[in-house]
Amino acid sequence: MNSVYRETKAFEDALAAKPVAVQYRLRLFVAGATGRSACAIQSIKAICQAHLHGCYELEVVDVYQHPDQMKAENIIVTPTLIRERPFPLRRLVGDLSNKDRMLAGLDISLPQRSVATGESVHAS
Secondary structure (H helix, E strand, O other), rough: HHHHHHHHHHHHHHHOOOOOOOOOEEEEEEOOOOOOHHHHHHHHHHHHHHHHOOOOEEEEEEEOOOOHHHHOOOOOOOEEEEEEEOOOOOOEEEOOHHHHHHHHOOEEEEEEEOOOOOOOOOOO
């Protein structure tokens, strides 16, 4: 009977624990030190810092320095952002400066705002 109590207690503790934040794994493929590459890097870093609150890994891959990774991931156009986690895998290709497009493509939802007060509203 002791083992049943311990298992039940462990289960209840796990349910009461704070949920684990989703961990994002992102890979950004760029072509050298161009203005377009710098803009893509800056855009994704700003979104990660503002919306993912440290729950992300971002790897920047220069296809000139690592052409093997470009082939392995079937990269044809740069910049290309691959969201490896959470599943499903997603790819954003081309201009990464549009914040709304980036958030939608990464499936990052923003808190809804009340039209009347402008305060955040949490959907249930």
